[in-house]
Amino acid sequence: MSATTAVVLQSVAYLALVLFASPLLEGVMRKVKAIIHSRKGPPIIQPYLDLAKLLIKEDLASEPGLIARLAPPAAFASVLAAAFFVPFGIGAPARSAGDLFLFIYLITLSSACIMAGGLAHSSPFSHVGSSREMMMVVTVEGVIITSLLIVGVSGHTGLLSDLTATPFRWSFLLGLVCYLFAMQALLGKLPFDIPEAEQEIMEGPFIEYSGPSLALFKWAFYMKQLIFGSLFFGLFVGWPHLTGWGVVGSLVNFVVNFAAVLVLSLLVVLVDATNPRLRIDQSLRFFAGLIGVALLGVGLAAFGL
Amino acid sequence: MAEPQKILEEVGSRLGEKVLESRRLEASGAVAVTVDRHDLPAAAAFLDRELDARFVISVGTDLRDAGQGFRVDHIFSQDVRKTWILLRAYAPAEDPAVPSITPEVPAAAWAEREFQDMLGIRADGHPDPRRLVLADDWPEGLHPLRRDVPYDVHPEPVSGVAPPMAAPPGNAVTIPIGPFFPVLEEPTFLKVFADGEEVVGLDYRGFFNHRGIEKLGDSKLTYNEVPFVAERICGSCGFVHSTSYAQAVENAAGVEVPLRAKYIRSIVLELERIHSHLLWLGIAGHILGFDTVLMQTWRMREPLMWLMERLTGNRKSYGMNLVGGVRKDIPKEQHAEIIRVLDEIEREWRKVMKAVLDDTPLLMRLSKVGVLSRQDARNLGSVGPTARGSAQPIDTRINHPYAAFDRIEVKGVWKESCDAAGRTLVRLEEALESIRQVKLLLSEMPEGPILHTFTEPIPAGLEGVSAVEAGRGEVIHYVITGEDARLYRWRVRAPTYANLQALAASLKGMSIADVPITLGSMDPCFSCTERLQVVDVRSRRVRVFTPQELREMTRTRRIPAEGGQ
Numbered sequence: 001m002s003a004t005t006a007v008v009l010q011s012v013a014y015l016a017l018v019l020f021a022s023p024l025l026e027g028v029m030r031k032v033k034a035i036i037h038s039r040k041g042p043p044i045i046q047p048y049l050d051l052a053k054l055l056i057k058e059d060l061a062s063e064p065g066l067i068a069r070l071a072p073p074a075a076f077a078s079v080l081a082a083a084f085f086v087p088f089g090i091g092a093p094a095r096s097a098g099d100l101f102l103f104i105y106l107i108t109l110s111s112a113c114i115m116a117g118g119l120a121h122s123s124p125f126s127h128v129g130s131s132r133e134m135m136m137v138v139t140v141e142g143v144i145i146t147s148l149l150i151v152g153v154s155g156h157t158g159l160l161s162d163l164t165a166t167p168f169r170w171s172f173l174l175g176l177v178c179y180l181f182a183m184q185a186l187l188g189k190l191p192f193d194i195p196e197a198e199q200e201i202m203e204g205p206f207i208e209y210s211g212p213s214l215a216l217f218k219w220a221f222y223m224k225q226l227i228f229g230s231l232f233f234g235l236f237v238g239w240p241h242l243t244g245w246g247v248v249g250s251l252v253n254f255v256v257n258f259a260a261v262l263v264l265s266l267l268v269v270l271v272d273a274t275n276p277r278l279r280i281d282q283s284l285r286f287f288a289g290l291i292g293v294a295l296l297g298v299g300l301a302a303f304g305l
Numbered sequence: 306m307a308e309p310q311k312i313l314e315e316v317g318s319r320l321g322e323k324v325l326e327s328r329r330l331e332a333s334g335a336v337a338v339t340v341d342r343h344d345l346p347a348a349a350a351f352l353d354r355e356l357d358a359r360f361v362i363s364v365g366t367d368l369r370d371a372g373q374g375f376r377v378d379h380i381f382s383q384d385v386r387k388t389w390i391l392l393r394a395y396a397p398a399e400d401p402a403v404p405s406i407t408p409e410v411p412a413a414a415w416a417e418r419e420f421q422d423m424l425g426i427r428a429d430g431h432p433d434p435r436r437l438v439l440a441d442d443w444p445e446g447l448h449p450l451r452r453d454v455p456y457d458v459h460p461e462p463v464s465g466v467a468p469p470m471a472a473p474p475g476n477a478v479t480i481p482i483g484p485f486f487p488v489l490e491e492p493t494f495l496k497v498f499a500d501g502e503e504v505v506g507l508d509y510r511g512f513f514n515h516r517g518i519e520k521l522g523d524s525k526l527t528y529n530e531v532p533f534v535a536e537r538i539c540g541s542c543g544f545v546h547s548t549s550y551a552q553a554v555e556n557a558a559g560v561e562v563p564l565r566a567k568y569i570r571s572i573v574l575e576l577e578r579i580h581s582h583l584l585w586l587g588i589a590g591h592i593l594g595f596d597t598v599l600m601q602t603w604r605m606r607e608p609l610m611w612l613m614e615r616l617t618g619n620r621k622s623y624g625m626n627l628v629g630g631v632r633k634d635i636p637k638e639q640h641a642e643i644i645r646v647l648d649e650i651e652r653e654w655r656k657v658m659k660a661v662l663d664d665t666p667l668l669m670r671l672s673k674v675g676v677l678s679r680q681d682a683r684n685l686g687s688v689g690p691t692a693r694g695s696a697q698p699i700d701t702r703i704n705h706p707y708a709a710f711d712r713i714e715v716k717g718v719w720k721e722s723c724d725a726a727g728r729t730l731v732r733l734e735e736a737l738e739s740i741r742q743v744k745l746l747l748s749e750m751p752e753g754p755i756l757h758t759f760t761e762p763i764p765a766g767l768e769g770v771s772a773v774e775a776g777r778g779e780v781i782h783y784v785i786t787g788e789d790a791r792l793y794r795w796r797v798r799a800p801t802y803a804n805l806q807a808l809a810a811s812l813k814g815m816s817i818a819d820v821p822i823t824l825g826s827m828d829p830c831f832s833c834t835e836r837l838q839v840v841d842v843r844s845r846r847v848r849v850f851t852p853q854e855l856r857e858m859t860r861t862r863r864i865p866a867e868g869g870q
Contacts, residue, residue, distance in 0.1 A: 037600035199488045276593035
């Protein structure tokens with residue numbers, strides 16, 4: 001087996017794992033939320049059923065424009081591409097193809113697609129949602145990139161796969177806190193689900209989407225949960241991985257990582273279920289403050305603290 | 306000397322010859338003052354400003370049968386002196402018009418538009434004379450509450466008619482909230498004008514599901530059928546409406562209701578308020594995306610619903626009231642159970658209160674949101690927790706005591722913060738106060754009959770007024786008795802009618818994100834309707850499901866065959 005074949009095979013396996021494992025996270029989160037609510041909740045496989053249902057439904061297009069049609073697949077594709085830079089317990093196929101900035105660009109691109117999709121429609125709700133998304137991106141992505149930089153500066157590397165929070169530095173604690181808050185917002189969870197805000201603007205940028213287009217947006221969000229969860233462990237926790245053992249070893253590593261992400265998801269859903277939605281101005285002030293904290297972290301990291 | 310008599314004399318000395326006639330409605334705690342129609346604005350301004358009487362509602366009545374043309378009553382409440390004041394004027398049948406009092410008393414804006422629509426009595430000089438209640442395709446000149454219009458008139462629907470609504474000011478964008486919107490369980494249309502995220506204006510169109518219940522009550526139903534229909538005015542405060550109606554008729558007829566029945570009414574009313582406040586807090590949580598609050602408060606509410614089912618036979622729409630008393634006793638054996646359920650709710654509610662008061666993000670979403678100044682709350686006629694959250698010390702249980710509330714001490718709850726947080730705190734504390742009241746009422750409840758026995762029919766031409774404090778605020782019913790055990794006129798004002806008129810004032814300058822919670826903090830209720838209509842888009846065939854079919858659907862989870870069981 002040549003090296004190219006191996007990479008291709010690895011990529012295909014990676015693709016399948018990311019695509020088909022991520023809705024499970026969402027299913028577990030919904031179940032946990034239901035328990036907090038004293039509800040029975042949907043079965044854990046509900047997100048798979050939702051995606052399947054949406055994918056076979058008619059795609060009702062209220063706007064014939066190209067941007068409106070391309071936004072969902074583009075958002076989906078950019079998140080999927082970003083996934084290739086993140087180690088899910090197993091080595092990322094695109095580990096040395098780009099650094100953390102490329103990763104952030106891809107994540108931002110998916111947000112930009114959501115915004116563009118919202119603005120391509122004439123509903124005032126999607127416009128309000130898009131403008132909120134824009135404000136969120138500016139602040140939240142500032143926070144996440146700064147928190148990644150804290151680890152990057154310490155390790156003198158920009159490659160996501162090589163970023164690791166060992167040996168321990170105090171600045172990592174600041175990075176960790178900032179990362180967790182930013183992750184909550186990037187995943188569209190309360191108290192930061194402001195761009196969608198069902199009760200205020202009826203899902204904002206997604207209001208005009210249905211069927212497969214909506215499914216792609218939703219799937220992109222499910223993948224983000226796996227991506228940011230895994231990245232958290234890769235960055236701030238890091239534990240020894242099984243080496244050797246071929247495919248079995250990789251699978252074990254993936255499953256261990258996935259289980260860890262599930263545990264982290266409990267924290268995400270706990271915050272989600274115990275908070276009201278903030279207003280956009282309150283959220284902006286909050287993340288502006290966090291950028292300050294994260295920059296302080298970078299400063300400390302630069303001095304080796 | 307009694308307050309109503311003193312008020313009559315003050316009005317007489319101040320308005321002098323303008324008063325054409327004045328009298329007392331003894332049992333209702335009301336006075337009626339008749340003036341020439343052209344003196345209405347001046348008299349209304351006097352009541353509002355000098356007598357400090359709060360505008361409540363207007364009643365238009367078609368008295369052409371009796372050769373008296375049309376009558377307009379503007380009902381005011383002097384809360385401190387516990388007196389209703391009916392300011393009335395007549396308009397001849399050939400010129401059905403009165404001068405508008407809205408320029409003097411802004412709270413009258415909707416009430417005057419309503420009698421314009423429903424009775425065709427023009428309010429000359431009204432600043433916004435657009436239709437309020439009638440559908441946009443309803444024919445011009447057909448006024449449903451006129452007595453010569455049958456209750457079941459069905460004009461042909463006309464398509465393509467839109468309400469005349471304001472255009473957004475300047476560069477503002479229109480954000481349509483409604484007619485159907487996720488957090489509005491009922492249809493209404495708020496045209497919100499926004500500049501970026503900031504609300505700069507508002508226009509309103511509602512009454513999409515007007516069911517013509519008043520018309521039904523004064524043409525079709527008999528005295529003791531009305532309570533059951535009155536209960537359907539609102540799904541969550543139905544007992545409030547049936548009590549208020551029954552009391553209005555009892556006041557008109559001078560019927561003495563047995564004391565035990567009064568206690569039972571008070572107990573059921575307060576249990577209904579507790580349920581209403583629990584329900585509200587859940588919805589408020591949901592509006593802010595805080596569904597844990599929704600789920601937990603509704604879980605807490607459920608034992609209360611079961612209790613009500615055991616006490617009355619129904620979870621809601623209790624069917625307990627008749628004119629003259631109640632249909633079902635609350636025997637001693639049930640007291641312990643009521644207290645047990647209330648104790649459990651109180652225990653959990655205190656935890657909820659603590660959680661809410663300690664929750665910084667939640668308070669951030671409520672404080673300084675939906676600000677309604679004291680002045681606006683007073684001048685726009687706000688009632689209930691909406692008014693009490695803006696430091697208005699008005700509570701019908703205190704201002705116009707009814708049922709058994711003159712026998713126990715009612716502690717009014719009001720807050721100074723004039724925002725959604727204030728309205729929330731009012732409800733949180735009121736639920737506890739209601740629990741205390743129910744326990745007190747249970748312990749003091751006297752023995753005796755629960756229903757007045759009528760020996761002769763209620764005479765025609767008598768008037769009665771009665772208000773009841775619902776969870777959302779003051780509900781008022783006004784009746785004129787008629788022939789054949791039927792009302793001549795039945796007028797209902799639900800609290801949302803008053804509170805919604807303050808919405809524009811409390812939304813100004815807020816963010817779009819605050820619109821749902823501002824509206825929600827008033828606990829709005831527009832049109833409770835349980836009706837399922839299925840339209841086949843291909844054949845355009847409409848099928849309306851009956852209550853029996855809906856019940857069957859909820860039990861079998863299958864759509865029942867048409868026309869059969």
